[in-house]
Amino acid sequence: MKLNTSRGRPRVVAYAAITSLALGLTACTSDPVGSDGEPAADGSLTMWIWPGGLSDTVVETVTDDTPGLETSVIGDDFKQKLLTGFTAGADIPDITGVKGEDMPFFLQEPDLFTDLNTLDIDDIVEEFPDWKLAEATTPDGALLGLPIDIGPAGLFYREDVLADAGLPTDPAEVQAATATYDDYFAFGEELQKSVPDAHLEVSAGGLFGKVMGQSETKFVSPEGEFLGEGDEVRAAWNLAIEAWDRGLIAGIEDGSPDWASAVSAGSLPTLSGAAWYAGDIKNSVADTSGLWRVTQMPGGPANIGGSFLTIPAATEDKEAALEVIKALLSPENEAVMYTETGNFPARTTAFDEPGLHEGDDFFGGQDTVSVFVEASENMPTVYNSPLDNQVAAPYYTELGNVQTGKDPEQAWADAVAAAKEALESA
């Protein structure tokens, strides 16, 4: 009898134990089902993208035409999650976005991706700018991704503030008056005569970053040599210091509440940034709609950001994946993406789409697209090292220190020393 009554309970517990064990074991092993090795017989394709990376409308349209396409929108640290997938060798998507700033990192391991040159891309590859394709090309010539968007930079400015200061307001005239950084700084001092609390630039580091963006070489050469003491870096540093000394820099953080307040109040009447920066401005200071204009950057065009679509090497049906990418990046869809997300089209044929040159009310009806198209056409081809970010970091840190009173020469020496150390230890 005793044995009988106690029998019911252990059975329940046994089930619980088995379930928990199974749970634990599946958590331990990386589940290989549905990843590489399993032919996608049902024609299903998976795609990873971060929020805002592609326009929702475009993804919906393409999904309607491609049954089996499943898109996962992955937030937070996208690169890290992709990296985890590659390291585990499991659950790798068939198509994935790669952010422009992460591309140099992934170029180190080209075997993880499909060389798109081995697929049929002849019909479209010509329609993307060479300088952007170069960002996704390995030294051996393998093309790992097709660009979704580019980040040609321009100089945004408040027409009303410049008019009050008696300065030129027409985009072509402003461009002429701010062609070089010397002109630009003189323009700023002229502006300050009538608007004393106005600043040209947000932070010394921000200006340094944009000048470096205009430079064809960065902090590390393709051979891995240290360029942080070179002429290009020193020239960018000097410009940032000069602007700071002449009182043309606000010394606040881009995108911070202080920044939004300053932009709204008109004390930051000029802002340079990529095409997508217009979205930041629109979101932060919607009440200044119609007062803005945009023209070319002082000192020449720069590219800031812009992402890619890639096909990981593990993808079974590479042709089908490429078809999806081609559909996503069609001229019509690229135009839709621009109007919906503000990501500037990488595909040059998209510029001819109807409606793109109609003018933007926020910019007083100006045809802003033409400004960025012109910048894109004159863009230099640059080499971005996977180590650029960590080698560049000390310069930004030290420029921040200059803003709080550090001696610029000491800051330069410290930045160079720290950058060298960062490169050596990388």
Place this chain on the structure above:
Amino acid sequence: MTLTASTVSAGARTSVRSRRRRAVRAWPAYAAIAPFFILFLCFGLYPTLYSLVLSFQKWNGLGSPEWVGLDNYVRLANDDTFWLSVRNTFVIFALSTIPMMIIALVVAAMLNNAVRYSTALRIAYFVPNITSVVAMAILFGAIFGESFGLANALLNAVGLPDVSWLNSPFGIQLTISILITYQWTGYNAIIFLAGMQSIDSEVYEAAKVDGAGPVRSFFSITLPLLRPTMIFVLIVSTITGLQSFTEAQVLTGGPSTTNPNSGGVGQGGLTMVLYFYQQAFSHNKFGYGASIAWGIFLIILVFVIISWRYSVKREDPTR
């Protein structure tokens, strides 16, 4: 293995048969605690041990790791930025923990004596602790903005000059400390309150008979009898305070991709954990990042041992 080991220790001179019976009878208990330990093995112990291995390697997260021996630790010991992050962390820890303990005690004492709405008040004090840190940090970023922030507007209103909260290293540390204090004071007040309510009311009555006022009984009865609770709060605050990360990351982060997770102006907000995060996840130095994590572990261990030793020593004479 654990089964037999525990049964041996439990029963003395048991026959093989009864030992087996004991094991059979005990296994549901082990099954019941198994989920935690299995998950802990996978997500706790394994990553911890793996990070120890990683700290002797050089790895960018994608290629094959390279064994570098003690290189990472030698570099860590000579890394000025790491020691700066240690200093920042301790400044933030001191600036937040000391006011937090004092305010939490005062709040707990007031809650303990609250006659009306005591539940509502407790909830109100606890809410900051369950609010998203990221949301609070964004809000604090707006309040402590230099030119247009609420904090400076208030200072100006009473005739004080602007403070560059987020544009100077010490200002950043102060802002992070205020945020941490705001977040944890209510939580600790509730713990103090629980400690206070477990003090026997007879002690207070005896003190009252002896003519002690509320202030005297707070310092002579409440504080001494609250010692164990205070030590607990201090140790927990030490561990969480030395690991502060989110507050600093969000307050000094900005949208910048050029120099992410650098701790803001003068790297004032670069805490130890933020430095680890920057090296591993922004700069892809996973090996070095792992060695920073172990450095942090050692520092925290030292401090926990100090506070533990201190509390044990002081308690000995009363035993």
